[in-house]
Amino acid sequence: MTRTEETAEVPGALPESLTDFISYLLRRVYAQFSSTGDGGDSDSRDFLVLDALTGRDWESQLDLAERLGINRTIMVSVIDRLEARGEVRRTRNPDNRRQYVLSLTDRGREAVEASRRTVAARDARLTAVLTDEETARLDELLARLLPESAQPLVQGTEYLVAQAHHRLRKHGDDKLAGTGLRVRHYGPLSALDVFGPISQQRLAELLAITGPAASQLVDELVKLGLVQRGRDPHDRRRYALEVTATGREKLALIADAVAELATDISDRLGPDGDEELRALLVKLLAPTHSGPVFTGNTKSSVSARG
Numbered sequence: 450m451t452r453t454e455e456t457a458e459v460p461g462a463l464p465e466s467l468t469d470f471i472s473y474l475l476r477r478v479y480a481q482f483s484s485t486g487d488g489g490d491s492d493s494r495d496f497l498v499l500d501a502l503t504g505r506d507w508e509s510q511l512d513l514a515e516r517l518g519i520n521r522t523i524m525v526s527v528i529d530r531l532e533a534r535g536e537v538r539r540t541r542n543p544d545n546r547r548q549y550v551l552s553l554t555d556r557g558r559e560a561v562e563a564s565r566r567t568v569a570a571r572d573a574r575l576t577a578v579l580t581d582e583e584t585a586r587l588d589e590l591l592a593r594l595l596p597e598s599a600q601p602l603v604q605g606t607e608y609l610v611a612q613a614h615h616r617l618r619k620h621g622d623d624k625l626a627g628t629g630l631r632v633r634h635y636g637p638l639s640a641l642d643v644f645g646p647i648s649q650q651r652l653a654e655l656l657a658i659t660g661p662a663a664s665q666l667v668d669e670l671v672k673l674g675l676v677q678r679g680r681d682p683h684d685r686r687r688y689a690l691e692v693t694a695t696g697r698e699k700l701a702l703i704a705d706a707v708a709e710l711a712t713d714i715s716d717r718l719g720p721d722g723d724e725e726l727r728a729l730l731v732k733l734l735a736p737t738h739s740g741p742v743f744t745g746n747t748k749s750s751v752s753a754r755g
Contacts, residue, residue, distance in 0.1 A: 463734065464657055467636070470707075471714050471723060472617045474730040479614040481734065482575055482607050493611065494519055494527050496568065499536060499561040501602045502553040508542055510549045516599045518612055536560050572606045578732055587733075590726040593717050620713065624706035628699075629673060632710070635703045637666050638696055641676060646689035648681060675699055 467473045497517050507513045514524035528551065531537035536557035542548040553561070576584045584606060591609035592600045595616060603612050621632035640655045641647065647655075653663035667690060670676035675696035681689035692700065715723045 463731075464655065468731060469727070470711065471727055471730065472621065472632070472707075472710060474727060474734065475610065475614045475617065478730050478733050479610050482610055493608065494523070495531060496561070496564045497603065497608060498524075498527055498531060498551075499553065499557055499564065500604060502537065502551055502557070503561055506553075507551040508544075508548065510539070510551055513551065516596075516602055518595075518599065518616055531557070534560075568605045568607070576606055576733065578735065579729065583729060583732070586725065587729045590718055590722055590729070593719070593722065594714065617710065617714070621706060621710040624709055625703065628702065630699060630703055632703065632707060633666070634670060634673075634675070635700070635707055637663070637670060638675060638692060638700045638703065641690055641692045642697065642700060646679060646681070646691040648687055649690060652690060670696070673699075 463477065494517075497519070498513070501507070501513060501517060510524060510528060511521060514521050517524075519527065528537060528539060528549075532539050534556070536554055538552040538554055539549045540552070542550050572584075576587070579587065588606055588609055591606070591613045592603070594613040595603060595609075599612070603609055618632065625631065636656050637652060640652055644651075644655065649663055649667055650660065652667070653660050656663070658666075667676060667678075671678060675693055676690055677693050678688040678690060681687040718726060
C-alpha cells in the first residue's frame, strides 16, 4: 500500500450503498484506528512478534512470518531490529541449518509486558463506544477472519482489525490474480457507471476519499483502459470521467470477485455472524461519520479501497 492509499479515507458520511460490505467497513475502521496511531507499522509488527514468542521458541522464522501475515523480507528487518535491541535471540536450528530458532530474551519479556499495557490502554480508547461484551464479541468475530493457525497469535482489537483488513484485501485481490485488477477498483468503476460522466472531485466526494487517493485510482483505471477522461459538458475547462466499454466488462469481473469474497466472509463468521460484525463496525465508525452519501440504486457499488 502506498501512503496515499493508507490515508485515503476522510472523516465524513459513509457511502450508504457500501455499508453492507464488511470488507469496506473494516477498511474504514482500520483507517480510523491508524489515524489516531501513537506509533507506526514497525511498532505493531514488533509487538506481534514479541507477543507470539512469549509462550514458546519459534523454530522457523519463515513459519512465524506466514502465521502473522508479515512479508518475509519485512520479517527479516523486524527480527534484525529486535535482535539489535537485545529483545530476541536468533540461533541456527540444529535440525535444519537453513532455519533460525527465535527466542525471547529477558529484555524482550520486559518489553512485551510494557507493550501489553500500552496496547490494552489504546484498545480501550479505540473501542470506547462499545461495551466490554461488545468488544469481546468483536474480537471473537475478527479472529474468525484469520487463518486458524494465526488466531492464537494475534491479540488486541487494533491488531485484529489490521490483520483482518490486510488478509481480506489480499484474499480479494488473489481472486483477480493475473488480470491487473484490484478489488479497490470496484468502487470508482461502480460510481462512474452509475453517475458518470462526473468530475474527479465529485468522484472523491461520492466515495468519501481524498483528492490524491481519487487521482491515484483514476490514473490506474485510465492506464488500464477502464476509464476515459473527456470534457465536462457543463464546464469545458474541466475533465469528466466515464467508464469505457472495456471498463464495464471488467466491472462485472470484479463484481464476481467481490461477491465471492462476501460469501467467504459470511462462511467464516457463521450464522448471523456477518450481521453482528457489520453492526459493531458501524458502531465504531458512528462517532466520526454523520450520515450517508453515494446512495446509488445498486448494491453492487463497493469500496474504492476494497
